[in-house]
Amino acid sequence: MLSIRIAAILLIGLAGASAPARAQSAWTDRGFVNVSGFFQPSSSFSNTVQPTDFAEPSVVDTTYKTGSVPGFEAEGGARLWRNLAIGVGVSWFSKDTAGAVSAQVPHPFFFNKPRAVSGDANLSRDETAVHLEALWMVPLAIRWQLALSGGPSWFSVHQDVVSDVAITQTYPYDSATFASATTVHRSASKAGFNAGADVTFLLRPRVGLGFGVMFSHASVPLDDTLTVDAGGAHVGGGLRVRF
Amino acid sequence: MSTRFSLLVRLGAASVLLISAATAQAQGRSTTLAVSRSVGDLRSADQAVDAMLRDRTLVVRDVQRDTLLPDRVHERLDQYVRGVRIVGGDVTRQTAPDGTVSVYGTLHTDVSLNLTPALSGEAARGAIARAAGGEFSGSSPELVVLPLSDGYHLAYLGQAFTGVELMNVYVDANSGVSLQQYSDFVTEIGHGKGTYGDDKKVSAKPFSGTFIADDPLRPAALTTYDMKGNLARTVSALNRLTALATSDVASASAAASNDWSDGAVVDAHVYAGWYYDFLYKRFGRHGLDNRDLRMPMLTHPVRIQDIGTASASVIGTYYLNAFFCSTCLTDGRGAMVFGEGAPRGTYYSNVDVKPFSAALDVVSHELTHGVTANSARLNGFQYSEAGALNEAFSDMFGISTSFFYQVPGSGPLQASYLLGKDLTVPAGAFARSMSNPASTGDPDHYLLRFVGGDPHYNSTIASHAFYLAIEGGTNRTSGQTVQGVGAANREQIEKSFFRALTTLMPSSSTFATTRVTTIQAARDLYGAGSAAERAITQAWDAVGVQERTAPTATILPNPNSPAATACGTSPSRPQWVIGVTASAGTANLRVAQWVFDFYDHTGAIQEHDVLSAAQFAQFFNACGPGSANILAQTDACSAICINLSGDTSGAAQITFTATDDAGRSVVFATPRTTLLAK
Numbered sequence: 064m065l066s067i068r069i070a071a072i073l074l075i076g077l078a079g080a081s082a083p084a085r086a087q088s089a090w091t092d093r094g095f096v097n098v099s100g101f102f103q104p105s106s107s108f109s110n111t112v113q114p115t116d117f118a119e120p121s122v123v124d125t126t127y128k129t130g131s132v133p134g135f136e137a138e139g140g141a142r143l144w145r146n147l148a149i150g151v152g153v154s155w156f157s158k159d160t161a162g163a164v165s166a167q168v169p170h171p172f173f174f175n176k177p178r179a180v181s182g183d184a185n186l187s188r189d190e191t192a193v194h195l196e197a198l199w200m201v202p203l204a205i206r207w208q209l210a211l212s213g214g215p216s217w218f219s220v221h222q223d224v225v226s227d228v229a230i231t232q233t234y235p236y237d238s239a240t241f242a243s244a245t246t247v248h249r250s251a252s253k254a255g256f257n258a259g260a261d262v263t264f265l266l267r268p269r270v271g272l273g274f275g276v277m278f279s280h281a282s283v284p285l286d287d288t289l290t291v292d293a294g295g296a297h298v299g300g301g302l303r304v305r306f
Numbered sequence: 307m308s309t310r311f312s313l314l315v316r317l318g319a320a321s322v323l324l325i326s327a328a329t330a331q332a333q334g335r336s337t338t339l340a341v342s343r344s345v346g347d348l349r350s351a352d353q354a355v356d357a358m359l360r361d362r363t364l365v366v367r368d369v370q371r372d373t374l375l376p377d378r379v380h381e382r383l384d385q386y387v388r389g390v391r392i393v394g395g396d397v398t399r400q401t402a403p404d405g406t407v408s409v410y411g412t413l414h415t416d417v418s419l420n421l422t423p424a425l426s427g428e429a430a431r432g433a434i435a436r437a438a439g440g441e442f443s444g445s446s447p448e449l450v451v452l453p454l455s456d457g458y459h460l461a462y463l464g465q466a467f468t469g470v471e472l473m474n475v476y477v478d479a480n481s482g483v484s485l486q487q488y489s490d491f492v493t494e495i496g497h498g499k500g501t502y503g504d505d506k507k508v509s510a511k512p513f514s515g516t517f518i519a520d521d522p523l524r525p526a527a528l529t530t531y532d533m534k535g536n537l538a539r540t541v542s543a544l545n546r547l548t549a550l551a552t553s554d555v556a557s558a559s560a561a562a563s564n565d566w567s568d569g570a571v572v573d574a575h576v577y578a579g580w581y582y583d584f585l586y587k588r589f590g591r592h593g594l595d596n597r598d599l600r601m602p603m604l605t606h607p608v609r610i611q612d613i614g615t616a617s618a619s620v621i622g623t624y625y626l627n628a629f630f631c632s633t634c635l636t637d638g639r640g641a642m643v644f645g646e647g648a649p650r651g652t653y654y655s656n657v658d659v660k661p662f663s664a665a666l667d668v669v670s671h672e673l674t675h676g677v678t679a680n681s682a683r684l685n686g687f688q689y690s691e692a693g694a695l696n697e698a699f700s701d702m703f704g705i706s707t708s709f710f711y712q713v714p715g716s717g718p719l720q721a722s723y724l725l726g727k728d729l730t731v732p733a734g735a736f737a738r739s740m741s742n743p744a745s746t747g748d749p750d751h752y753l754l755r756f757v758g759g760d761p762h763y764n765s766t767i768a769s770h771a772f773y774l775a776i777e778g779g780t781n782r783t784s785g786q787t788v789q790g791v792g793a794a795n796r797e798q799i800e801k802s803f804f805r806a807l808t809t810l811m812p813s814s815s816t817f818a819t820t821r822v823t824t825i826q827a828a829r830d831l832y833g834a835g836s837a838a839e840r841a842i843t844q845a846w847d848a849v850g851v852q853e854r855t856a857p858t859a860t861i862l863p864n865p866n867s868p869a870a871t872a873c874g875t876s877p878s879r880p881q882w883v884i885g886v887t888a889s890a891g892t893a894n895l896r897v898a899q900w901v902f903d904f905y906d907h908t909g910a911i912q913e914h915d916v917l918s919a920a921q922f923a924q925f926f927n928a929c930g931p932g933s934a935n936i937l938a939q940t941d942a943c944s945a946i947c948i949n950l951s952g953d954t955s956g957a958a959q960i961t962f963t964a965t966d967d968a969g970r971s972v973v974f975a976t977p978r979t980t981l982l983a984k
Contacts, residue, residue: 118507118564171523172507172579234525235583 090200090208092305094141095148097261097273101299103132103156110289114227119169122177125225125244126163127291129188132156136299140198148198150212154279154297157189164244166228171236180230182241186223190293192279193217194257206265208305210275213258218281218293221250255281255294263303274300342408342826352406355383355399358413363387364397372809373590374801374831377403380809382681387417392451393463393476394814398682400830408826410819411812412939414451419458423449423479430462433482438466438473443545444638452476452485456923456933461485465633467545472631488693502664502718502728506576508566510558517564519556519575524582526593527600530575532556532568535609535646537624543604544634544641556605574603574644574663581670584707585677588797589804594640594676596808601673602635604643605663613652621653628662630675640679642672650731658731665728666711666719671704683813691816693761698768699807701725705740705769706800714793723773738766740773744782751783752817752850753860757887757928757943767849768820774845775799775838781848788844791837798838802828816939818854821846854939856891857974859962878949882981887943888926888962888974890936895964895972897922897934897942904950905957905978912950922962936964948981955982 107128113120133156140150162184167177194216201209227245232238261275279294341351358364364383372378378400385395397411425433431442447464460479465472475487509524510517519530531554533540542548556571558564566572578601585591592598607624608616616625623629627645634641650658663669675696678684684696708721715721718728723741727734743750743766750770756763774781776799778790791798805827811819824846828839846852862885888897900922902915919934926932926942936942950956961975 170507171509172576172583174505174507234523235586236523 090142090146090148090202092142092200092269094139094306095150095200095210096139096304096306097137097152097301098304099136099273099275099299099301101134101136101154101277101297103134103295103297105130105132106292106295108291110224112224112226112288116227117169117171119174121166121168121227123164123166123225123228125184127160127186127188127222128163129158129160132158134297134299136301138194138196140196142200146200148200148210150196150198152194152196153191154194154277155189155191157187159185159187162186162223162225162244164225164228164241166241168228168230168239171232176237178230178232178237178239180228180239180241182228182244184223184225184244184246186225186246188220188222190221191219192255192257192294194279196257196259203262206271208263208265208271208273210261210263211259212261212277214256216255216257216279216281216294217252218255218279218283219250219252220283220285220291220293221248222285222291223247224249224285224289249285249289251283251285253281253283253293255279257294263305265303265305269305271303271305272300273303274298341410342829348406348409351409352399354413355397355409358385359383364413367396370596370809372400373596374805375402378407378830383411385413387414387419387451388421390421390449390451390460392417392453393461394453394812395451396812396814398810398812400809407830408810410810410815410823410826412814414453414458417451417458419451419460421449421451421460423460423462425462425477425479425482427462429482430477430479431464433477433484434462434464434475435466436482437475437477437484438468438487440466440468440473443467443472444633449479450476453937454485454931454933456931456935459485467541472545472634503569504719506572508564508572508575509579510564510566513552513555513557516560517558518552519566519571521575521579524579526582526598528575528578528582528603529600530556530571530578530603530605532571533604533607535606535612537608537612537620540604540607540624540643543636544631544643546634546636546638549636550602568605570605570644570646570661570663573661573666574605574642574669577663577666577669578603578642578673580666580711581673581707584670584703584710588706588710588800589808591677591804591808594673595680599639599676599680601676602641603663604641605661606646607643608646610646610649610652613646613648625653626659628668628672630672630679632676632679640676642669642676644669644672647729657735659736660729660731662729665726667701667704667708667721667725667727668729669704670707671700671725674700674703677703678807681808682811682815684811684815691755691764692814694755694764695768695811695815695817695820697761697765698772699803701738701740701765701769702772702803703800706796709793709796723777738762738769740766740769741777741779742782743767743770750781750849753862754783755862757862757885757941767851768817771842771845771849771851772799772803774848775841778841784848784850786844786848788848789841790845791841795837798828798832798836799841801831802838802842805831814939816854817851818939821851822853854889854891857889857895857936857962857964857972858891859886859888859960859974859976861886861958861960861976861979876949878952880954881947881949883945883947884958884979885928885943885945886926886960886976887941888936889941890938892938893966893968894938895936895966897936897962897964898971899963901961901963902948903959903961903978904948905959906950906953907955909957912953912956950981955980957981 109126112123136154138152140148142148165181170176196212196214198212223246225244226247229242230239231242257279259277263271263273265271278296281293283293284290341348367384368382381399383397385392399409400407430447435442443465447462452459452461461476476485509521511520511522521528559567632640644663647661648659684692712721724734724737726737739746748766774788776796780787806823810823832838900917904912906912923932923934925944928943957978959978964972
């Protein structure tokens with residue numbers, strides 16, 4: 064929610080700043096290419112699975128914490144009509160994330176006598192998104208350009224998911240200790256949306272630097288019990304080419 | 307005495323000792339050791355034990371570290387005379403880093419017996435087989451010295467299989483005459499069947515595409531066999547002729563599944579595991595022998611559909627029974643067998659008898675026999691009280707296991723003091739009550755014991771004391787009240803009794819020995835004057851068990867009504883059948899004279915009969931061979947029919963005069979016992 068609010072404030076601010084530019088001139092470039100690095104703020108989600116261990120369901124709770132993620136994004140587009148352009152972008156990030164696992168593991172001999180264990184799991188996640196964008200390009204000043212964009216996105220998520228825990232136990236098995244998490248690799252895709260704003264400062268007539276914010280989102284079901292949020296707000300910057 | 311009383315041949319259904327006048331016996335002296343730091347001359351007893359260890363008349367049988375007090379060590383020592391073991395001559399010694407803590411047991415001295423047998427070992431095998439009416443089983447018979455109430459006998463001990471039971475048999479090593487025999491199947495008489503449909507976890511091992519009831523998780527090998535109703539194979543396996551194979555191990559309901567639907571198998575396997583866990587968690591003990599002895603459980607020894615044609619002995623052993631056999635299977639290390647039960651209508655019209663593994667307390671009871679067999683033993687001495695104590699301890703820890711796992715209550719799968727409650731529907735049809743033994747027809751007081759009788763019957767005297775020490779309450783016979791430690795502290799009493807059984811009690815233990823060793827155990831664990839020591843002491847007092855330091859005599863059972871039918875040749879009516887027990891204290895006794903006094907209804911002396919030692923030997927043969935001798939810590943008993951010359955009420959009293967080992971004259975008497983007409 065915080066990242067969404069930041070994006071909204073930026074859009075409002077940039078919209079205000081563009082008002083004089085609209086009066087100045089139309090966007091005349093034929094197209095653009097943006098290459099950026101970005102930073103996506105941390106996010107987390109949790110999941111509970113109930114694998115059968117010792118003839119009884121275990122309860123395995125995992126909190127997945129994705130720290131601030133650096134990613135890569137490239138996009139390009141062409142002017143369609145006046146300041147309106149159409150573009151396509153690809154963003155990608157990959158990160159090993161920490162999963163905090165706590166589990167109630169059944170006793171091997173008795174029902175309803177679970178042993179509590181907890182530990183951390185190393186989990187990888189990578190996310191690729193393809194964004195189709197309609198852009199409204201606003202020249203702000205001689206060297207400044209603002210691009211407001213939005214459109215559908217297609218997300219592909221690859222996530223390690225904790226499916227069970229491995230424990231160490233010794234007779235009489237009334238307690239156990241966490242040994243490791245058993246994980247499965249899940250992949251899924253889902254359509255979503257994107258919206259963003261990007262400000263470019265042209266160092267030369269056709270080359271500049273830019274920075275922007277983007278919010279994208281899709282709820283991607285990884286399996287029957289786990290749906291994750293893909294996308295989110297991210298800020299980034301990089302090379303801007305106009306032609 | 308002619309018309310006043312007559313001898314009944316047997317006292318009830320007791321298993322009596324068989325002995326022939328032709329057997330050779332010799333004299334000696336037995337000394338009972340029951341000393342600890344707070345009671346008796348521990349130093350001299352300890353020195354005596356050390357001296358006997360040096361000259362190898364005592365030999366260490368077993369040494370175990372204490373599982374509850376880590377700095378203690380317990381030794382079990384067997385006594386030998388010139389290389390021949392004396393049966394029941396064993397001692398337990400508890401030591402701490404600063405010296406010996408306690409010594410219990412019985413030692414025999416000055417045994418004058420020719421130890422060269424006339425019978426060869428081969429001839430003894432035949433004598434043993436003939437005595438049992440079966441085939442000799444196992445290795446060579448052991449030459450032993452067997453103390454009986456008439457003296458010491460050189461005997462061979464061996465086993466014979468009757469086709470139904472494995473019998474331990476003592477035969478005279480010179481004449482081959484049977485001296486004593488008892489079943490190695492420690493049985494729980496009861497009736498049961500089936501499971502209650504409750505969910506249980508079965509610890510199983512994958513094997514050849516399915517799962518078998520072979521527990522891979524517990525330290526001890528715990529295996530449950532499905533004998534598939536094959537009695538011949540069951541008997542052959544028990545008799546060590548056939549080795550059980552993996553194909554005999556019970557398997558899951560369907561190939562490749564780990565689902566188990568055979569209730570008898572599930573209950574046997576799961577409850578045996580729970581019992582193993584109970585021993586470990588409660589007492590720190592590793593299985594039956596504290597060394598993770600394997601635990602084979604045999605289920606389905608017979609087929610239900612054969613019950614109609616089965617013999618009474620097969621029904622009593624393999625249908626309506628469960629038992630532990632300490633020497634069964636090819637390795638001779640023992641097995642548990644659970645009877646098939648009898649569904650309603652197959653044997654009883656109104657009782658559904660479930661398989662005998664259906665009750666947690668029964669499974670635990672049988673397995674406790676395994677603990678006893680590997681510690682105090684207590685088996686086969688039915689002429690003493692050890693057999694009853696063996697059953698009592700099995701009841702105690704059968705029930706204790708139930709309370710460890712189940713919620714208290716009277717319903718199925720709930721813990722109660724009614725042993726075997728879950729064996730039948732309706733519940734408890736053939737159960738034994740520890741809280742109120744009279745309610746199941748069992749004695750709650752030492753005065754009500756049946757000397758030489760069924761050990762299950764007499765067991766409730768001790769198990770009721772165990773109950774009182776936990777729960778408190780008033781003994782119905784003595785009226786004495788016990789301040790128990792409370793159910794929340796039941797662990798204290800369980801640990802005290804378990805410690806006594808597994809470390810302090812010798813094989814020849816009596817109720818009196820059990821009293822002093824359980825009190826000692828409470829003192830060891832919780833200190834002198836502790837609530838546990840107080841509760842146990844009060845409980846033994848309440849059930850009438852005192853230290854047997856002096857001779858006692860009782861008239862049993864309470865003869866407050868005359869016999870329903872005439873029991874003698876005298877025309878005088880009414881007549882009463884009384885059971886008379888004369889018990890030695892810490893010394894051997896030789897009865898010189900006994901006097902029978904009869905009182906009329908006014909209390910005036912009616913007759914005074916002076917009887918001889920020979921007449922004592924003639925009459926007192928119901929719990930041992932007729933003899934004028936009473937060995938230390940043992941009983942001589944008789945069932946006698948008496949009348950009061952037509953008087954319908956009055957009283958009787960018997961006074962005994964004997965000499966002890968030191969030649970001192972000892973006089974002891976029964977209470978004056980009231981006789982009333984119906």
